[in-house]
Ligand SMILES: [Zn+2]
Ligand SMILES: [Zn+2]
């Protein structure tokens with residue numbers, strides 16, 4: 001048995017399936033804005049720029065970060081259709097882009113930071129998306145149930 005990292009992408013799956021041929025093409029941005037905490041409840045804010053609302057206390061916060069905007073504009077990514085390396089050229093995420101080489105459209109989605117959490121039952125590292133709030137987890141390897149809070 002390998003005690004490697006388990007990838008738990010299906011835990012937080014969106015209604016859209018990624019294995020469908022009709023799926024829109026998308027690429028996840030590698031650049032994330034700095035993680036910030038809510039000025040009101042000091043919980044974790046959703047990662048992003050612009051007008052954010054705290055999912056824990058509903059406070060509305062305006063966040064901007066010129067360094068992230070610049071990195072977003074200059075970010076290099078690979079076209080999901082023809083694999084050509086492109087420069088994003090836009091300072092917001094998500095963004096609809098068109099490849100200048102193959103003319104296909106795709107979505108450049110916001111980066112979702114991942115964290116590793118150690119299961120208290122079997123001590124494997126579980127990899128998951130870091131989203132604000134408390135979440136109940138059931139370890140896929142040993143079925144231990146525990147909660148995490150970000
Ligand atoms: Zn808050
Ligand atoms: Zn292309």
Ligand SMILES: [Zn+2]
Nearest residue numbers: 119122139142
């Ligand atoms: Zn476990």
